[in-house]
Amino acid sequence: MAKRSLTHRAIRPRLGNRSTNRRIALVAGILALLTAIAGTTAYLTGRTDSPPNTTAPSPSRSAASPAPPGKSSVPTPPSTHDPVIFAKAAAVALWSYDTRTTSHQAELDGLKRWMTTERKYADWDTVNAQMPEAKLWSRMRANAQHATAKVAEGHMPQAFKSAMAEDPGAITEAYVYAVTVTGKQTIAWHGGGAGAEPRSITLGVQCRPETFCTLTGIAPQVAP
Template identity: 85%
Template sequence: MKNRSLTRRSIRSRLGDRSQNRRIALVAGILAVLTAVAGTAAYLTGRADSSPTAATPSPSPSAASTPPPGRSSVPTPPSTHDPVVFAKAAADVLWSYDTRTTSHQAELDGLKRWMSTEHEYADWGSVNAQMPEAKLWSRMRSNAQHATAKVAEGHMPQAFKSAMAEDPGAITEAYVYAVTVTGKQTIAWRGGGAGAESRSITLGVQCRPKTECTLTGVAPQVAP
């Protein structure tokens, strides 16, 4: 009887360990998606795929030889401890640009100010992937292309909230929150423009206690 009791306790202990491991794996998996550590080749809608190349003709030599001012049109990050408020502001920045007044490098520099300084959690590559490359930016500039955004709402995805409910303490390591933002982007260029198109994006936002929120990355897929 004693050996049987020990065996039952051992089984229960192993099952408990497996359950705990599943919770840890789930939370770790979500955080990995948020910071896009696994890669960003399939980055979601944003700057790169929202800039219609068909409406952006090749620049004339004179247009390409005159760079825009070096200042950035990217605003400074908001001072907030609310990940949803920060994510909505970040989405607005990612969906807005003005090639008429901002160089490609200045735009990158402006976006970097939004990033977390904790390199183990920050994935700059996933944010950079939202921008057109320098050559495309030059073509867009020759056509005075610019875009504005209108953010509709932001929320924490259900999968993220469920994981946090399973293990509330898991967030305390990185304090990275998943936030999905929806809205519309309107693109215009010299002599024309396109209507507003729907946009959705899931961002990783780091908000440590008593520390203002920062951006950690863009998830490769939108989480509902």
């Protein structure tokens, strides 16, 4: 089969296991409340079923354009105590980007604003793993690649709700909720683009009564 031209061939970043220990920490953080419930950890082990949130056509020119200013295109986290509302907004932030106006570092800095400040529950590595590395970001910028996202729905997985029903008081230690969000991402680049593609993700969201919700991390597998 003949190869497509480089201009139209999409490249997906490979998301390796950045930190097994940090992944285990995320599992423990989200499901510390659920340890007495058999089977609830299954959906937070292994790799994500969602496709990576970026695709990058190979640049049509060898040199990338100059790095854009340090302004981040990542929106500000919503001020809410509702984990589902927060998770839906976080999914849009993760699936949307604009390499034309945002540097790789500025994008990372913008996403860090969504994270919990409680180190015991924060797993930045799982969020960082959703981002292309700096070299790939540069190639995406050379093609003026950008993406928008729309959320269809968000819900707490059934296993999480069942565990909560069996032990309602367990949540009061960490106040970390598992929330699954589904939606679509549309990617465009100079001279082309891709149609809306389905996306799904399970997030750990911390919502203590006295503070607004924050992101703890991303589960490596989508929970139904």
